[in-house]
Amino acid sequence: MEGIRRRRELAGEKYGEAAADYSGAFSDCNSDHSGEFTAESNLVRRLRLSTISDELLCRLISNLRSESSDARRAAAMELRLLAKHSMENRVEIAKAGAIGPLISIISDPEQQLQEHGVTAILNLSLCDENKDSIVAAGGIKALVTALSSGTSTAKENAACALLRLAQVEENKILIGRSGAISPLVSLLERGSLRGKKDAATALYTLCSTKENKVRAVEAGIMKSLVEFMADLESGMVDKAAYVVNLLVDVAKGRTALVEEDGIPVLVELLETGSQRQMEAAISALARVCEQSAAHCAMVAREGAIPPLVAFSQSGGLRSKQKAEVLIRLLRQTREEN
Known part of the structure; x- marks a missing residue:
């Protein structure tokens, strides 16, 4: 429980960081x-x-x-x-x-x-x-x-x-x-x-309301969202990533993202996406990682740290801060293990 509490503090939950408006x-x-x-x-x-x-x-x-x-x-x-x-x-x-x-x-x-x-x-x-x-x-x-x-x-x-x-x-x-x-x-x-x-x-x-987030996940939305994010020619990458950001606020959403192999796709966006797509990927990954050391380890294994470090050196102030928070989450988990 102490590890989860610390991850939440690093991710901003305790100091009330507002969700990004996409x-x-x-x-x-x-x-x-x-x-x-x-x-x-x-x-x-x-x-x-x-x-x-x-x-x-x-x-x-x-x-x-x-x-x-x-x-x-x-x-x-x-x-x-x-x-x-x-x-x-x-x-x-x-x-x-x-x-x-x-x-x-x-x-x-x-x-x-x-x-x-x-x-x-x-x-x-x-x-x-x-x-x-x-x-x-x-x-x-x-x-x-x-x-x-x-x-x-x-x-x-x-x-x-x-x-x-x-x-x-x-x-x-x-x-x-x-x-x-x-x-x-x-x-x-x-x-x-x-x-x-x-x-x-x-x-x-x-899906700004919790019960609609749960309904969307239960209706199987995550599979399509992950597929859209993985296809840079779909014309749906931004929208899919932003809806994912809402859904990972609930436990079922985080579970569905992992089960649909969404973490490798989000890490890929860190490397190849636009500025907005990278920001969305960072926000979603941070929400997933703050709740689970296992998910943190999964994100780190996918190679998220190098693109996060690169992003933290080139993005805007708010985006750099988010990237740095996620880097700390991943490094903390690695040290704990």
Whole structure:
């Protein structure tokens, strides 16, 4: 126990060092870019110039409840586009009562209608005033359903909408308990590059809470994260490393990282990664090592000390301090053994 306590003190736990903020590496996930509308289409141009009226909103919301799938589809598409470009429109659409009917059509079996519903909710969620209303109307459950069983576009835009809702702190727990973590991990594993990035961004936000970290690890996220970090051409190295940094805060995350052979990958980043990637690797390795002499020995055997020494001589002040802390952890363990 004394060894663990000393390792924690060296790693900064006892003097309250704040976790690094990597949020700048993630997109805002804030645009409707499913691609079926070109920027120059007549419809988009017309709606960008439209002055939204009570009469128009009444008609569109009424059509969302129509028995005609064509009418529902057209209304959802128009509301989606009206909400895409204008903050004022987002407010007015929500005030008119469109959120509930839009959430209802997310469960529609017609794929295009579902996509319009999901994406309209995404666009409305860009307005902070609307987030509580979306949650109150059952938006989280509907978005998780789309995330689990929708088209690729619906899944990607549902991930973005959940991210937006998760920017309200208390919603993070609600989203995790509604079953969002597992389908987000599936999107991270099997989605398009855009889908992977959207999923990583949402998971980074949601995993600031302990219970969501545990859910993500239990859903098997670590395997994909390690694979992304190992592939410098994946376009996902930074995002994967930053999510790993959150997950190693919990014991299951540290165990999963070791079991998925993540330590050699992190040490490799120390040697070949960018500045940000090296900093992320150092933070993750320090968190792993502070809890376990065996893990410290494993990191040292992988050859971490030479690149850490090199980094400590060339990085910025804060990064140099982190590298020096990790070097001391590794050397202390070596001396104890």
